[in-house]
Amino acid sequence: MNAIGSELWIGPKADRTELSALARQLRADSVRASTAAGSGHPTSSMSAADLMAVLLAKHLHYDWGTPDHPANDHLIFSKGHASPLLYAMFKAAGVVDEHELMTTYRRAGGRLQGHPTPILPWVDVATGSLGQGIGYGVGIALAGRKLDRIPYRVWALCGDSEMAEGSVWEALDKAAHYGLDNFTVILDVNRLGQVGPTEFGWDVERYAHRVSAFGCRALTVDGHDLDEIDAAYQAVRMADLPTVIIARTVKGSGFSEVEDSPDWHGKPLPEGMAQRALEQLGGVTDLHVRGPLPEAHETEPHPPTARSAPTPVPVSPPRFEQGEKVATRKAYGQALAALGTRAEVVALDGEVGNSTYNEAFQKEYPDRYFQIYIAEQQMIATAVGLSVRGYRPFAATFAAFLTRAHDFLRMAAISQIDLSVVGSHCGVEIGADGPSQMGLEDLAMMRSIHGSTVLYPSDAASAAALTMAMADLPGISYLRTTRGVYPVLYGPDEEFPVGGSKVWGESTQDLVTLVGAGVTLHECLAAAEELARQGTATRVVDLYSVKPLDTENLLRCARETRLMLVVEDHHPQGGIGEAVAAVLAAADRGGEGGGVAARFAHLAVDSLPASATTPESLDAAGIDAKHIVAAVRSALDRREMGASEPRRQA
């Protein structure tokens, strides 16, 4: 131990006594912070304290003053509930002080959340939904090994309970597939979960067998033997495989009253117990750590720091002839390939790249294309990890199968990740393959993700333009693409600002506004033509931006027409219809000054679809031009509507 001024410092050459003192401090601080907060998981922290003490002092290469240093190691607490331990480490590293730890943990306005989030500059990703941290680590390690070529290491601390999540095995499989020898999982086998013993207790060999089978190196250690832990961390530097260190530990280790007890999960120790725990742990100490700094690296990483603004480079988006029939999914693929001139753009596939057209990017930029196979959770997790390192991922699969990654998308929003997601084959439009392949819930899912942008182009021109726009959108952005080919509606220089919409066939005589996107826009256009033939002037809104919504234009159309009919190839809940309804319902509905008079109507897929041709599917779901015309006729004929004249603007 070295004294600098009044502080005691522990460095990479720390001996067993010093490491033990640090581990006791991490435990004591975990107890103190959670008792002060009145909630938290001290016992789940204590089991991993020795593992983290050795890591922090001797193996985590990190410049704590420069959290954006490109060669910093990355530490992910997949067992996010052990946040007291992580924050105790931050205190030992000198970046969180005693006051912050003891007065802000789990409290409003503080950075020390119940589960870690990237509000803290030393935290890459939010955790707390178990089984996710390994997946994110794979993405970050992939960036280091395959893209940045910076010799940082990624360490993920996991609990044994979360090994039951399939996502963990998707992650380890990909760690091995991509040869991520810079990736280490530290598995804290304390044998006790929330409700009691875990599935395998202390059977560390069982975990080792699985880890090996999934292509990673398994090392088993006594998680409280500092020398064994140290040796394992040294060994991972020699491995040419990702390593999982399987550590047998004791929950609540260090305080006899809670050690290995199933009754102390997720409970702070009451004051008296906390006091006794501190006595056993050697009291309150203020050891600081100066661990190893990042390793030198010669290559200039790209991008130079995480989340830095990319240098603008020319991008030549694809151009399409108006009237030409092109699938939006194909236009997306071409636009994505064009975006490849921007070196931060990467693409991920769930083994359907020839359906989503992500393969167009693969052909041009194979080094920035990652095949994750049919593992949608890991596809999103990898994308999150790449985004942490400043890349701009485009992850694509069928819209239906994105539901598989819902929890990862939810957590990515909490991590405030910038990420583009693309779902193809939306809706009943796909026809013959049947309902299992039809994305009919994706708009509800993606709209409800915090801070998301949801885009839904109807033609190739808008699909390409919106793909371009997505590359710079903050948060989770989603592009919904369609299987079939449809006419290009717009010229190549048309602009599609996010939050905008387009209006077709507007006149002052319009009685009806039809609102559609994707295939239903084409059906709306056909219906408007038929309605015009029947003498009912109708305009059509192309709602290519579902979130944010072009509220202004929708309200204008609602003021100027009698009926606003939204038609969508999605279940009725949570999609375009309800988004528009919320705008109309909240609007002024009368009085002076042009209140909203239009009544809202909605056609969506409310039945269970089946295999059929595309026209049959749209017909069966009641969302084709024929049904649109009939719905408009029926609504206009209703006595109630006839009774109140629409408010019109000249």
Add this chain to the structure above:
Amino acid sequence: MNAIGSELWIGPKADRTELSALARQLRADSVRASTAAGSGHPTSSMSAADLMAVLLAKHLHYDWGTPDHPANDHLIFSKGHASPLLYAMFKAAGVVDEHELMTTYRRAGGRLQGHPTPILPWVDVATGSLGQGIGYGVGIALAGRKLDRIPYRVWALCGDSEMAEGSVWEALDKAAHYGLDNFTVILDVNRLGQVGPTEFGWDVERYAHRVSAFGCRALTVDGHDLDEIDAAYQAVRMADLPTVIIARTVKGSGFSEVEDSPDWHGKPLPEGMAQRALEQLGGVTDLHVRGPLPEAHETEPHPPTARSAPTPVPVSPPRFEQGEKVATRKAYGQALAALGTRAEVVALDGEVGNSTYNEAFQKEYPDRYFQIYIAEQQMIATAVGLSVRGYRPFAATFAAFLTRAHDFLRMAAISQIDLSVVGSHCGVEIGADGPSQMGLEDLAMMRSIHGSTVLYPSDAASAAALTMAMADLPGISYLRTTRGVYPVLYGPDEEFPVGGSKVWGESTQDLVTLVGAGVTLHECLAAAEELARQGTATRVVDLYSVKPLDTENLLRCARETRLMLVVEDHHPQGGIGEAVAAVLAAADRGGEGGGVAARFAHLAVDSLPASATTPESLDAAGIDAKHIVAAVRSALDRREMGASEPRRQA
């Protein structure tokens, strides 16, 4: 081969020649059906034809005339895209005829969907989202081994690509955990996925290693050697573990032009090629199969047949004192335990039973309680399998973590499964644990599931009553429960019909309707009291039934008041607010006869939440009584609203 009349029959004693002829027919029919349909996956069918021929003729114990026979084996095509093969088997079994196969496959109005669904009486579950069939099979096998104690076997045919899904490993882990020796996976390793070679090609040992590590028995076979296949099927009957038969196969096997070609995934053969394929396969044949019948079983299964109506038994729901403070999650647990007198009720846990209170059921009925550990996908998959066998599962975890199982819930709806799902710890109400644990997207997710029912009680009395109701609801029903304790609002005999709502404090003077559920109902009630003090008469709607919605009552309140403010502890998209907005927007808004005059307003969680106390969290999200009062004040003060007098009914 035996001739009966003009038909040739193959039975359990079939020899190699006969089995080979059957396999050729299954291939030929797969080619013919998909070519006739103009879409489908013939080559993925052909790789598994030998595996299925032997199974059908010699090992699948099935009474084809009685698909509900309780002792029938269960066959699940997890690789649902190989539906031509399954339908060719049905034709060979004599339950689908030549005409149906050749003229209805993948066509509107037919039963032979692009991917199998239970429209067909011999299909238990819809497949087509890969990696799910094994999980469902585990649930069905669990019912047979642990509940019904009927000696049926479950066979699941899987593709190699889908082994990349983590859900497959969750399933195999649980198959081993529950000792399901009646469960067999047949893995068709044809080495080619949709975009090219799979991750492991023909490395069958890799799969075997993983399968063994996950506690199942691995048998590797040549998937085109009929004797080897037969021996493997015989061997699984001897095993005391679940078995995975790993079969090396050739995609497109049987037709030289497509064998082992990466270019023929998911493509029907053009007419000319199909003709040449038939020539190589021996032409069109009409072999029929009489495989083994179900094994005798002595115990009376419960329930006697799948999906039969349960016998009514007395259930004593828990009763609560009005004013007593009880968490809805706890009331749910007590009601679930009370439901245990109904022998078809089973419960599943994702290792949080002491949080969701599912553990109340476990204590009373441990034999009908299944711990799935932290594997939400498999929790739902197991529930689906149990439901197939006529049980009524209640599967519960945190609302936030149900997103993990979104794709399984989506597919369960397509399977038309009856299933109760419970999500606890909804919303920012949970406070200190932070955003990773807060269910803020679950209403959007569960509302958008086809045919779902969504219930959201605010007190213990309604929570218990709705739990009772759920046990008999068709489709996927969802109960959203809250962490904290709140006063019991209703007496023990109050009824809560699904699709209903309750109104508090209604008067003819009301200017405002507040709509809430869960914690926000309590905030609405507090706000209404404060507004009354301020002279603004306000009623409150308890919207305990979110789907279906009490449209009639909502419209009545909207006609009778000026403002309808919906307050929810959920993101603004896809929840209660938009559901109500859609009703209001679609309503008549003026004219004679009491049109809807009330303007809609909405308070929901639109910011990224953080750790805090419950009151601080509700405040920060802007959904507490204080914000409700302020929103009402602001809306009523708006000039636009003052300009148009509300239409009131006496």
